[in-house]
Amino acid sequence: MKALLAFAPLFRRRTPSLLLALLLSLITLLSGVALLGTSGWFITASALTTAGLAFNLFVPSAMVRGFSFIRILARYGERLVGHNATLKLLSDLRGWLFAALFPRLPLPDRSLRHGDLVSRLTADVDALDTAFLVAIGPLLGAMFIGAGMTVLMAFVLPAAALPYGLAMALAVLAVPTALVTVGRRAGQKSVAANADMRMGVLDGLSGLADLNLLGALGTTQHRFAETVDAAGYWRLHLAGLSTLGGMAVQLLAAVALVATLWAGLVALDAGQIEGPVMVGLLLAVLGSFEATAVIVRSVGKASGAMAAAERLQALTDIAPSVMETAAPRDLPQDGTIAFEGIGFSYDGGAPVLADASFVVFPGERIAIVGPSGGGKSTILKLLLRLFDPQAGQISIGGVALTELRLADIHAHMALLSQDSPVFIDTIRNNLLIGRWDASEDDLWSALQRAQLDTYVRALPKGLDTVIGEAGRTLSVGQVRRLCLARALVSNAPVLLLDEPTDALDRQTEEAFMQTLATGTDGRTVIMVTHASIPEGTVDRVLTLQNGELTVA
Numbered sequence: 001m002k003a004l005l006a007f008a009p010l011f012r013r014r015t016p017s018l019l020l021a022l023l024l025s026l027i028t029l030l031s032g033v034a035l036l037g038t039s040g041w042f043i044t045a046s047a048l049t050t051a052g053l054a055f056n057l058f059v060p061s062a063m064v065r066g067f068s069f070i071r072i073l074a075r076y077g078e079r080l081v082g083h084n085a086t087l088k089l090l091s092d093l094r095g096w097l098f099a100a101l102f103p104r105l106p107l108p109d110r111s112l113r114h115g116d117l118v119s120r121l122t123a124d125v126d127a128l129d130t131a132f133l134v135a136i137g138p139l140l141g142a143m144f145i146g147a148g149m150t151v152l153m154a155f156v157l158p159a160a161a162l163p164y165g166l167a168m169a170l171a172v173l174a175v176p177t178a179l180v181t182v183g184r185r186a187g188q189k190s191v192a193a194n195a196d197m198r199m200g201v202l203d204g205l206s207g208l209a210d211l212n213l214l215g216a217l218g219t220t221q222h223r224f225a226e227t228v229d230a231a232g233y234w235r236l237h238l239a240g241l242s243t244l245g246g247m248a249v250q251l252l253a254a255v256a257l258v259a260t261l262w263a264g265l266v267a268l269d270a271g272q273i274e275g276p277v278m279v280g281l282l283l284a285v286l287g288s289f290e291a292t293a294v295i296v297r298s299v300g301k302a303s304g305a306m307a308a309a310e311r312l313q314a315l316t317d318i319a320p321s322v323m324e325t326a327a328p329r330d331l332p333q334d335g336t337i338a339f340e341g342i343g344f345s346y347d348g349g350a351p352v353l354a355d356a357s358f359v360v361f362p363g364e365r366i367a368i369v370g371p372s373g374g375g376k377s378t379i380l381k382l383l384l385r386l387f388d389p390q391a392g393q394i395s396i397g398g399v400a401l402t403e404l405r406l407a408d409i410h411a412h413m414a415l416l417s418q419d420s421p422v423f424i425d426t427i428r429n430n431l432l433i434g435r436w437d438a439s440e441d442d443l444w445s446a447l448q449r450a451q452l453d454t455y456v457r458a459l460p461k462g463l464d465t466v467i468g469e470a471g472r473t474l475s476v477g478q479v480r481r482l483c484l485a486r487a488l489v490s491n492a493p494v495l496l497l498d499e500p501t502d503a504l505d506r507q508t509e510e511a512f513m514q515t516l517a518t519g520t521d522g523r524t525v526i527m528v529t530h531a532s533i534p535e536g537t538v539d540r541v542l543t544l545q546n547g548e549l550t551v552a
């Protein structure tokens with residue numbers, strides 16, 4: 001519940017629409033109760049009146065028609081306004097989540113696998129955005145109807161007011177509270193099992209070929225079946241609780257009905273109430289309990305929403321790997337990058353860098369070589385300020401990275417990482433991510449420097465060819481070259497290239513090195529590589545060994 005309350009500010013932003021939806025839902029419920037009450041009174045009164053001569057048929061029949069008309073319109077309006085507010089809430093929640101997520105990337109928690117993150121980004125957000133519509137709204141509506149009916153009873157049939165009020169309070173407050181308390185664990189387990197199921201599907205699909213080749217498909221299927229069984233078990237558990245809750249509410253409705261009938265008959269005998277009014281009241285009592293049936297159905301959703309809120313909140317508990325400075329300085333004109341006495345280890349583990357230093361002047365091209373796992377890619381991550389070093393300082397033009405805006409640092413340096421992604425989109429749009437206002441000529445020039453222009457020109461749709469998920473319609477080497485072209489399209493004065501020639505054949509690798517020597521338009525280049533570097537490609541080669549950098 002505390003986690004759910006943490007999202008109150010987001011709900012508050014949509015207060016007017018949510019209040020309107022609540023008002024319309026109240027009108028729907030009230031007209032439903034009034035419709036039943038009036039019908040009961042009308043039918044009984046006309047049956048009791050001889051030949052209907054002394055009874056005015058027109059007023060009650062107009063009321064019945066009026067209430068049913070109001071009910072239809074109010075329900076339609078409630079759905080329209082409520083769903084509109086929910087969709088807006090959905091976009092607010094997604095915005096909140098991405099804003100919370102970005103400063104925490106790359107996530108340190110390795111247990112948070114891709115599928116689990118997808119689950120949080122989709123199912124958990126969905127469970128939370130409908131919390132008002134399916135849980136909070138109906139609960140408030142039923143409370144209002146219950147209170148209103150109790151007041152009405154106090155005037156018309158005082159003896160039934162107390163039992164009715166008690167039964168209603170139990171149905172609206174005690175039953176849902178008990179269900180939420182008892183169903184809390186099942187709600188959490190159900191949300192977690194659903195997330196596991198989603199992870200199983202995503203992992204299974206992406207690793208299907210390997211699992212097949214390794215003969216591990218059976219084991220994976222078996223594990224997936226267990227996850228599905230667990231999800232089914234907890235869902236059944238929640239459904240069972242919901243059924244029990246429904247039974248409890250029906251029982252309370254029966255108690256309220258019998259108490260009203262009892263008190264009504266006594267009052268009728270004493271001449272304190274008229275027969276048609278008593279029948280109308282009885283039907284209104286039945287109608288008012290309809291509002292509580294929705295709550296019971298919603299309790300499962302409410303438990304799910306609470307568990308989802310906890311899982312989303314847990315993301316914000318992860319400390320961001322770097323903190324943005326409160327008073328940032330502007331990027332200096334001088335683009336000299338200084339890496340001075342850097343000591344770094346991941347999460348307090350073994351040191352990756354120890355007293356590593358180098359300086360790159362604007363327009364210089366340097367290569368960093370060294371053994372695998374030595375920390376070369378880590379240097380690029382530190383330059384982008386994805387992590388802060390524990391010792392030493394990294395600066396641009398004499399200003400420490402910690403004093404600059406993260407957005408400025410990221411605009412200043414374009415990265416081609418070992419796992420740079422391509423998106424299910426056209427080649428053009430994949431390139432435009434580098435610079436959204438790049439011209440057609442800029443795109444072709446970058447493709448040519450990345451040695452991909454001949455291939456793209458031969459495609460029937462050229463730049464507008466859609467590449468599949470994760471670039472499936474391209475070879476690994478072509479994906480690398482496309483990502484390289486994207487980095488070249490960007491206007492960033494510094495290019496950080498992590499194994500840019502990885503997966504390229506010898507000929508393309510040599511051509512790329514040539515491009516690097518002549519086609520980087522005077523930009524600063526810091527390249528991490530295992531490839532052999534032809535003479536004249538870079539100004540300096542640094543070797544990273546045992547956490548220290550030396551000139552090769």
Ligand SMILES: Nc1ncnc2c1ncn2[C@@H]1O[C@H](COP(=O)(O)OP(=O)(O)OP(=O)(O)O)[C@@H](O)[C@H]1O
Pocket residue numbers: 346347352371372373374375376377378379
């Ligand atoms: N996010 C991370 N969390 C914890 N340890 C990490 C992380 N990233 C890298 N490491 C570890 O830090 C060390 C240096 O990794 P890094 O990727 O910088 O090496 P590298 O020299 O680029 O290797 P390669 O040439 O194989 O790409 C390795 O031991 C690696 O396991």
